[in-house]
Amino acid sequence: MIERDRLAANLERVRRRIAQAAERAGRDPATVKIVAVTKGVPRATVQLAYDLGLRAFGENRVQEALQKFGTDPLPSDTELHLIGYLQTNKVRHVVKLFSMIQSVDRLSLVEELERRAEGQGRRIPVLVQVNLAREPQKHGCDPLEAAEVVRALLEAPHLELRGLITVAPLTSCESEIRRVFAALRTLRDQLEDYFSYSLPELSMGMTNDFEIAVEEGATMVRIGRALFGA
Template identity: 70%
Template sequence: MLTSEELATRIARVQQVITEAAERAGRDPRAVRIVAVTKGVERALVDLAYQLGLRIFGENRVQEAAQKFGETPLPEDAELHLIGHLQTNKARSAVRLFSMIHSVDRIPLVLELERRSERLNQRVPVLIQINVAREPQKHGCAPEEAPSLVQAILAAPQLELRGLMTIAPLTSHDEDIRQVFRMLRLLRDDLEQRFGIPLPELSMGMTNDFPIAVEEGATLVRIGRALFGERQDGDRLVR
């Protein structure tokens, strides 16, 4: 496990990169928040990250999050976000566990989240996941499907639409990555104008590409490896 000094150094380094990227784009660095991705990270290290000032944590799977946080939730001033694909049959658990769900990408999921949220009398902030690059191996709705999802969420009283999320292609071509993030921002702007609603959150950017995401308007950057290093996820190494 990382020492407190090692993790503090990693956090400071990520925060410095965010600051520099935001200043290049003429943005306030305080408008960008880190979602510390804790997939494969033991709870003790999560607690250490909290002690060092991080307040938003992201999990990819409902089951792992339940094992890690179900019996002992994070402190009240911390948030747990679901950033991975959500199966409809896990909606009940997701509503109980998470402060925000980044990966809403289909109308049946919207309806199930609304049903479960209503039963718990709980309002759930959500983001629509957009597959901007149209990669067949990735989840997310196509950009042209976003308006119908917005309508469905606006018709669900227990769900609070906060913005959009995307995952950029894994490529060394920065301009391809930038184009994906820029397209998400422009789609957000179009949806705000079309529906007359604020969509303040853009969840985009991970360890490999978060400086570009910040330059293009990200408000939430999902950082795992740059904070916690490579982690074991079952028999697979998380990079």
């Protein structure tokens, strides 16, 4: 378990880097939310992060999130985001536990989420995950299919579409990473124009590339290793 002082120093470093990237892009750092990725992080460490001021947390695996927060829930002023692939048979758990689902990528998932959210009497914020790099090992809809998923979400009364999410290729080539993030922003703008609907959130950027993401318009960055260590 990471020590409080070390976590505090890591958080301050991440915030400073976000602020510097935002300044380079002429943006207000306050428009960028840190989603602390707590995959593999003990519940006690999550509490430390909360005590240090973090309020948004991201989990990749439904089962781990249930074990961690099912009987020891986060405080009421926090958000729990699902940022990993969502199997349809896990939706019944997800609509009870998570504040936002960042990994909506197919019509069958939209249908099941709508059905389960209606049953819970909830309206759940969601993001559409787009595989802009078209990497076969990654989840997310093809960019050409994004409009179809967006349309289905806009017709789902218990789902609130807030924006898009992508994962950049794991590469040291900054220009390739930047191209993917810029392409998500462009796709968002095109979808907003086509549907006449605001999509304010762009979730992009992780420990290796979040500064580039902020420069390209990210409103959420998903940070794990830079906060909690390997």
